[in-house]
Amino acid sequence: MLPLAAAAVIAVFLLQPKPYADSSFAMGSVVEQTVWGKKENGDLTARIADAIAALENEQLSARAQGSGLWRINAGEALRTEEYGELQDALLLALELARATGGAFSPALGPLIDLWRIDNPDGAAPRLPSQAEIDAALSLCDYNDIADSDFSLAAQGMKLSLGALGKGAACDSALRLLERDAVDGAVLSVGGNILTYGQKPFWQPFKIALRDPKGAAEESIGLFRLRGTNFISTSGSYEKYFEVDGKRYHHILDGTTGYPAETGGLIAVTILLKKQGWSPGADYARAQNMQPGAVADALSTACFLVGFEDALPLLEAYGCEALFIYEEGIVKATPGARACLELTNEAYHWA
């Protein structure tokens, strides 16, 4: 009897899936993966890294020459059948632009270029004059994007999907994870998290939430999650510069042309639980809505509109959220609060 029990215990351990880890560089950030699966899934992390690089370089990047978005910005009409992910991303971004009165917008390229806050080429950010901002804003109207093929009405317009690219990368990864049907996985695309399936020994996924005001290794709390989830954060702490003691962060408000004035809100974290998730019925083309892109775009949109106006958006898109304020207050929807344990004394629930 005893040897049998011993054999059973050992078998349980030996049958656990093996972890495969990988890190690579895409979308201007680090992609870190752990996949638990069988030996034949050993190359999955490399395939996911390739898929994310392809998504960036062929579809979503405004900078990658020849990408779908680059073609639109160069004045071409998009052959949408060749650019499925780009089309889904643009439809979502336009929907959120309408829902936020243009505060969130995929058409802010001229403003982003003007402020240079997010400039990967190393040029220093600068404070533009009001005249420069007005001139850029006149080229940032999302209503000037054609519904059918996304062609641009005016010369000098420029689309950017930086607000949802990393989330869309998580969607690409999820499709491959589901196709291979591995046991479980954790993916981070520059801090945008995807959890998938099940960890060995039935443990929950443990995801730390970085302290917006602390160093990179400090966190405000710990998510314990099971199954497939997306987590995305937007905050004023990530990229910013200062002029005369005033801080200018990188999340631009399409209605003013300036970094969003948020009244003490410093970060918004979106949690989207995939199980049972369906995007709001109000939205016409909801069938193509990709959860990772939704979570990522909503983190920016909710940061822009603030807690009160974000609640109907969260409801419509089936998301939970945390709103973190300068003085350490954390407001949360019930579903987000249930998954996060605050572990940092400087933060407390509202």
Add this chain to the structure above:
Amino acid sequence: MIFLLFFLAALSLLALQNAKANKPAVAYVRQGKGEVLLLSLERDQTIAPAPGVVIEVKNRRIRFAASPCPDQLCVHSGWLHKAGQSAFCLPARVSLVIGTAKKSGVDAVAY
């Protein structure tokens, strides 16, 4: 007694499993005061952390493959593969250090 032995065996297997998950050698790459990039040495890849600077990973080793700097000291550092080894390109302000992925008890950090 025997149960205790089973228990210990089970624990050590669990530890082994976790150790495997954290085993891959990694390199930390940083440009200026920017974010630290974590690169796995398990997979061949090249990245450009700064204009003209190319860092290459091949066969579990890493090197500066190219740099626009005049002295080329970083490129002459050659291939690195042991934990603790480092190379720098001061003109481009890029540093490269090999370490092992640290075990922190969390699966990922959201930010």
